[in-house]
Amino acid sequence: MSKSRIEQKEQTRRAIIDAAISQLSAEQSFAGLSLREVTRQAGIAPTSFYRHFKDMEELGLTLVDECGLALRQIMRKARKQFEEGGSVIITSVKIFMEITETSPNIFRLLFHERSGTMRALRTAVDREIQYFIVELTDYVQSIGYDKVSAYAQAEAMVAIVFNAGAELLAAKASQRKEIEKRAIMQLRYIATGAHTLHIAKSKI
Amino acid sequence: MSKSRIEQKEQTRRAIIDAAISQLSAEQSFAGLSLREVTRQAGIAPTSFYRHFKDMEELGLTLVDECGLALRQIMRKARKQFEEGGSVIITSVKIFMEITETSPNIFRLLFHERSGTMRALRTAVDREIQYFIVELTDYVQSIGYDKVSAYAQAEAMVAIVFNAGAELLAAKASQRKEIEKRAIMQLRYIATGAHTLHIAKSKI
DNA sequence: ATTTTCAGCGTACACTTGTACGCACAAAGT
DNA sequence: ACTTTGTGCGTACAAGTGTACGCTGAAAAT
Numbered sequence A, B: 001m002s003k004s005r006i007e008q009k010e011q012t013r014r015a016i017i018d019a020a021i022s023q024l025s026a027e028q029s030f031a032g033l034s035l036r037e038v039t040r041q042a043g044i045a046p047t048s049f050y051r052h053f054k055d056m057e058e059l060g061l062t063l064v065d066e067c068g069l070a071l072r073q074i075m076r077k078a079r080k081q082f083e084e085g086g087s088v089i090i091t092s093v094k095i096f097m098e099i100t101e102t103s104p105n106i107f108r109l110l111f112h113e114r115s116g117t118m119r120a121l122r123t124a125v126d127r128e129i130q131y132f133i134v135e136l137t138d139y140v141q142s143i144g145y146d147k148v149s150a151y152a153q154a155e156a157m158v159a160i161v162f163n164a165g166a167e168l169l170a171a172k173a174s175q176r177k178e179i180e181k182r183a184i185m186q187l188r189y190i191a192t193g194a195h196t197l198h199i200a201k202s203k204i
Numbered sequence C: 001a002t003t004t005t006c007a008g009c010g011t012a013c014a015c016t017t018g019t020a021c022g023c024a025c026a027a028a029g030t
Numbered sequence D: 001a002c003t004t005t006g007t008g009c010g011t012a013c014a015a016g017t018g019t020a021c022g023c024t025g026a027a028a029a030t
Helices: A005-023 A035-042 A046-051 A056-083 A088-102 A104-114 A119-142 A147-170 A173-203 B005-023 B035-042 B046-051 B056-083 B088-102 B104-114 B119-142 B147-170 B173-203
Strands: none
Touching: A005 A035, A005 A046, A005 A056, A005 A104, A035 A046, A056 A088, A056 A104, A056 A119, A088 A104, A088 A147, A088 A173, A104 A119, A104 A147, A119 A147, A147 A173, A147 B147, A147 B173, A173 B147, A173 B173, B005 B035, B005 B046, B005 B056, B005 B104, B035 B046, B056 B088, B056 B104, B056 B119, B088 B104, B088 B147, B088 B173, B104 B119, B104 B147, B119 B147, B147 B173
16 A cells, blocks of 8 residues: 555655646746745645755746647647548647647646746747647648748748637637637638749749 | 926836836746836835835736837838838838837737736737737728638738747847748738638639 | 665745835925 | 925835755665
């Protein structure tokens, strides 16, 4: 019944992480968390925090990693669904919407810290988003676009999707469908716009 | 030589506002400001703060208003330049770039607080952005698009421009031109995409 | 069986924070 | 000339912060 030491340690480590995530909200960004409050909710003494993390920043980086993991799982899911013959645009958006419902706090972290105050977190978030963009760029390039155009498209699309995601976090359930529709429409604009300009260019 | 009372009051009020703005940076969002530090820099006693603002939130709203003013001046400038025969896309982007260089801190406020922790600030920022979107929607609608499509285009464009703006804040001078070019390209995608789809739709 | 390791605790300290209260003193109002 | 008004100041306090230090007790290593 008793746990081994490493099991025990991992358990309270998770308790800290979970406490931190649960305290994130629209009203509290990571920078607003306090070590004491996190440890209080995790059920340990404030000073015990240091047995697991050097400081709050290190915890923050761990959280961002966690988000990155979630994001990459989404991406894999999207790619799978796409290879089975779905539209890239629609599946991507739908899956993105899904997570904002499922675990809004993890998602919020990404939003807050992208323009947040801690440099390490900002760059970490940027890296995750960049991962997204690069992945999409590769795909677009494989369809026949040049690198520059592909990147522009990918970046624009990610910006649109994230923008929609931010709207979703604040929206009521009744507005959700509408936001989703609009995001899809916007992505279509970009895709067909790039297509049209591509055709026009190759005609010359 | 001595100032009238209202002049004096306005002067220290500005000192507070300026101190607050100057303390905003990539490393410190508004929520991270402390009343004491602001007053310290403004050169007044902490408690004197209350002679001008009910609390920090009220100061925050004042700052957002200040940003809104700046934004609207930009918009007017863009409209003017556009009526003299410039491209909407290019002039808008250029002017937007201009301000991120001129007064990055004011602009940063918009970014941080859009996904910030204080609800009042968030809604205030949203209102300013919405103003932008509506203005653009009207224009797009006047070209012959229906309301829904016009709004989708406008929102997408604003998202792109703001995204570029955020990139600019972190970018070195050497990358600036590239970011600007890309943003313009992305806006073009949206515009021609909407156009192409519009044509296709009306043919049916 | 003995020793080592180390997660977790409690105490303690030095800070910073917001703000309540009352006084001073110059400008505005009479 | 006298009174009112109100900005600004200094003091004071309670609450919250991060973290240094030394101890405990059980698991792991010997």
